[in-house]
Amino acid sequence: MKSYNYKTREPIRIFVVEDEPMYRRMVKYTMELNPDHEVHVFENGQDCINSLHLKPTIVSIDYSLPDMNGGELLDKIHNYNKSIRVIILSGQKDISTAIDLLKKGASDYLTKDNETQERLLNSVNLLKENSSLIEEISTLKEELTVKYKFSNSMIGNSEPMKNVFSLLERAVENEITVSITGETGTGKEVAAKSIHYNSSRKKGQFVAVNMSAIPRDLLESELFGYEKGAFTGALVRKQGKFELADKGTLFLDEIGDLELSLQAKLLRAIQEREVMRIGGTKPIKFDARIVVATHKDLAEEVRKGTFRDDLYYRILGLPIELPPLRDRGNDILVLAQHFLEQFIKINPKRKNLQLASCAKDKLLNYSFPGNVRELKSVIELAAVLTVEKSIKGTSIQFRSPQKSMDLLNGEMTIKEYTNKIVYHYLKKYRNVMTVAKKLDMGKSTIYKMLKEDRELNELVERI
Numbered sequence: 001m002k003s004y005n006y007k008t009r010e011p012i013r014i015f016v017v018e019d020e021p022m023y024r025r026m027v028k029y030t031m032e033l034n035p036d037h038e039v040h041v042f043e044n045g046q047d048c049i050n051s052l053h054l055k056p057t058i059v060s061i062d063y064s065l066p067d068m069n070g071g072e073l074l075d076k077i078h079n080y081n082k083s084i085r086v087i088i089l090s091g092q093k094d095i096s097t098a099i100d101l102l103k104k105g106a107s108d109y110l111t112k113d114n115e116t117q118e119r120l121l122n123s124v125n126l127l128k129e130n131s132s133l134i135e136e137i138s139t140l141k142e143e144l145t146v147k148y149k150f151s152n153s154m155i156g157n158s159e160p161m162k163n164v165f166s167l168l169e170r171a172v173e174n175e176i177t178v179s180i181t182g183e184t185g186t187g188k189e190v191a192a193k194s195i196h197y198n199s200s201r202k203k204g205q206f207v208a209v210n211m212s213a214i215p216r217d218l219l220e221s222e223l224f225g226y227e228k229g230a231f232t233g234a235l236v237r238k239q240g241k242f243e244l245a246d247k248g249t250l251f252l253d254e255i256g257d258l259e260l261s262l263q264a265k266l267l268r269a270i271q272e273r274e275v276m277r278i279g280g281t282k283p284i285k286f287d288a289r290i291v292v293a294t295h296k297d298l299a300e301e302v303r304k305g306t307f308r309d310d311l312y313y314r315i316l317g318l319p320i321e322l323p324p325l326r327d328r329g330n331d332i333l334v335l336a337q338h339f340l341e342q343f344i345k346i347n348p349k350r351k352n353l354q355l356a357s358c359a360k361d362k363l364l365n366y367s368f369p370g371n372v373r374e375l376k377s378v379i380e381l382a383a384v385l386t387v388e389k390s391i392k393g394t395s396i397q398f399r400s401p402q403k404s405m406d407l408l409n410g411e412m413t414i415k416e417y418t419n420k421i422v423y424h425y426l427k428k429y430r431n432v433m434t435v436a437k438k439l440d441m442g443k444s445t446i447y448k449m450l451k452e453d454r455e456l457n458e459l460v461e462r463i
Contacts, residue, residue: 015059016041017048030117045073052080063090085127156331160323167320172198177317180293185371186322188293196249204248209241212257230279242275245288256296267311297431325368332363339379358393
């Protein structure tokens with residue numbers, strides 16, 4: 001029974017190019033010791049080239065062929081398909097030739113002697129393992145591409161989401177920095193991954209850095225890397241996130257939380273497309289797509305002096321604002337059903353579980369301060385608590401730590417009531433423009449209130 005490649009489901013095909021009949025038979029016999037191999041033999045290089053459409057995984061080449069040498073044939077094979085693994089067999093122990101061939105892309109260089117058969121089998125087995133791993137990685141990347149198609153990763157039919165999808169498509173089609181904003185839990189990282197895995201950079205790495213999750217004294221080394229001996233504990237050289245994202249996408253999450261002292265270095269890196277490792281002496285070029293995200297209003301942070309205006313304009317690029325779940329209407333039920341189906345896949349015994357009408361009404365009448373992330377948690381808990389086939393409203397439990405505002409709690413002046421309302425909305429939406437629209441107030445009125453009322457301003461500073 002033949003073994004098969006992970007992806008193509010075809011036998012592992014090996015070409016043997018050897019002009020000396022006896023040695024050709026020996027190599028063919030050696031390769032066919034493994035019944036998984038489908039071996040094709042050729043007397044010259046041109047016959048091999050003419051048969052490359054058969055898609056060999058490995059090609060064994062005699063260096064001295066009648067129509068071309070091994071180096072020339074190696075070039076022609078790799079011009080056709082660089083993924084084909086090439087082993088060179090030679091009767092000469094020429095170190096300089098071996099080094100040149102390995103630099104040109106040969107996978108191995110073996111000298112013909114009494115141990116050639118064993119070494120050739122070992123080399124082929126190793127190359128097969130590497131090829132299978134590469135194909136498996138390629139397949140997994142393709143699966144990620146499918147997973148992060150807009151229709152699969154960001155679910156919704158509401159008008160706000162249609163606008164988001166339109167902007168995501170523009171981001172995929174154009175090489176431009178993307179800035180994603182939205183409340184916590186709206187899916188900013190999912191949007192960033194969707195851009196990456198649908199773009200021409202999907203074969204590169206998606207490297208994510210959460211600026212608020214890494215201690216301040218470690219963030220610089222995480223972003224830019226360091227040289228061995230740069231500081232106590234730097235026992236080996238470490239690549240930074242910018243280097244790791246080369247040819248791929250670097251996602252800088254919660255960029256609004258970045259310390260001012262590091263903002264200048266980040267600006268230079270993005271502007272010059274190069275970084276300097278800590279303790280390094282030479283700049284390192286990188287080619288990465290930059291996507292940033294934050295739940296803060298960066299324009300407001302610039303106004304307050306906590307975010308550099310030059311960095312703000314550098315990263316603004318294509319702005320995409322993800323709407324809060326409460327503004328997405330029936331998307332709440334679409335997502336709820338999606339999360340329920342995900343739960344059933346993991347728990348197949350609950351395959352008949354459904355959302356009752358009362359549960360749907362309860363979901364639609366809730367504000368979801370934790371957005372999509374909170375909805376997922378609510379649905380999973382409800383599915384666990386339900387013993388019947390239908391999830392009732394009693395199983396839908398909201399556990400948000402946010403307390404409701406009781407306007408009648410105590411006696412206050414009109415100004416104090418107004419301040420409390422404005423503070424509540426600022427804490428909820430974290431955006432002056434949004435609050436002004438929700439309360440039907442002028443934004444200048446809100447800025448004036450912040451300026452005049454120190455207590456209110458201090459409350460907002462703590463958001």
